[in-house]
Amino acid sequence: MEEPPMPFSRRRALALPALALAPLALPFAARAQGWAPTRPIRFVVPFAPGGATDIVARVLSEPMAERLGQPVPVENRTGAGGNVGVENVVRSAPDGHTLLMGTTGTLTINPHLYSNMSFNPLTDLAPVGLAFGTDHVLIVHPSVPAQTAQEFLALARAQPGRLSYGSGGNGTSTHTVAELFKLVARVDIQHVPYRGSAPALNDTVAGNVQAMLDQIASALPMIQAGRVRALAVTGARRHPALPNVPTVGEIGLAAAEASSWGAVMAPAGTPAPVIERVNAVLREALALQAVKDRLAQVGAEAVTSTPQELAAYLRAETEKWGRVVREARITLN
Secondary structure, three states, rough: OOOOOOOOOOOOOOHHHHOOOOOOOOOHHHHHHHOOOOOEEEEOOOOOOOOOHHHHHHHHHHHHHHHHHHOOOOEEOOOOOHHHHHHHHHOOOOOOEEOOOOOOOHHHHHHHHOOOOOHHHHHHHEEEEEEEEEEEEEEOOOOOOOHHHHHHHHHHOOOOOEEEEEEOOOOOOOHHHHHHHHHOOOOOOOOEEEEHHHHHHHHHHOOOEEEEEEEHHHHHHHHHOOOOOOEEEOOOOOOOOOOOOOEEEOOOHHHOEEEEEEEEEEOOOOOOHHHHHHHHHHHHHHHHHHHHHHHHOOOOEEEOOOOHHHHHHHHHHHHHHHHHHHOOOOOOO
């Protein structure tokens, strides 16, 4: 008989805001001044232009270029859930002239979903630094008889399998974050995958599915218009745009804390002085108010880390999402 799932702990479900760290220590910054690029740096985004990941990379590329003395053009390489772009960076020369804007999915979820991946993000890429994070929000259609998250959980437990939630497709963040929520809350809510988060949100607004754990930036206009009701956010603290909506920790589900995030990576074997220099430049760019404001417009928050902290975070996130994929039996089909 299959062993029952081990309960998630707060330690296993690390919260991204915990990595919003203090400014770079001076000795580290001083060491970082020794390397300079000799030609333009390719900044690979493994998704199509126009999405949040692409926008953040483009916002960062200009101030990074100013500080590095070389252009940092964004290059979109799409396909296979982002694996095509990631592999392009993995196969590039480890000389500092190729960077990747990796994400939760491409770096820590895809390895558990794609059995034929020819690379391992943990060993074939070098962490540079975190760049941004976005929280999710539990929303329900107004017809759902639940004014609070506790009432929604009581309703779901009283009617196992009767409620449904929409996602942007199997393996997407709106799927995995929702499955983490289900595992921690121990509720049975049916998954309805769509071809993207936008149609899933539209069907939640229409009432064809009762709930969704969407990214806050996408859901906020519908929340503000009263088309859906917000019950909880997945971050470690309340979101400024939704100050009256509790966190999952406040409703007793701290282990369901989760954020979608982006991190800058380089090919494995990139020399430490190169990593340190790019990390310092990245953190300087993220500290600019103009950059913070632009990120906020797409629902993202500037988040920083050292390369070592990012490496530890990637290991923890890979373990966490691997457990979610296994225990929720998530597949691409």
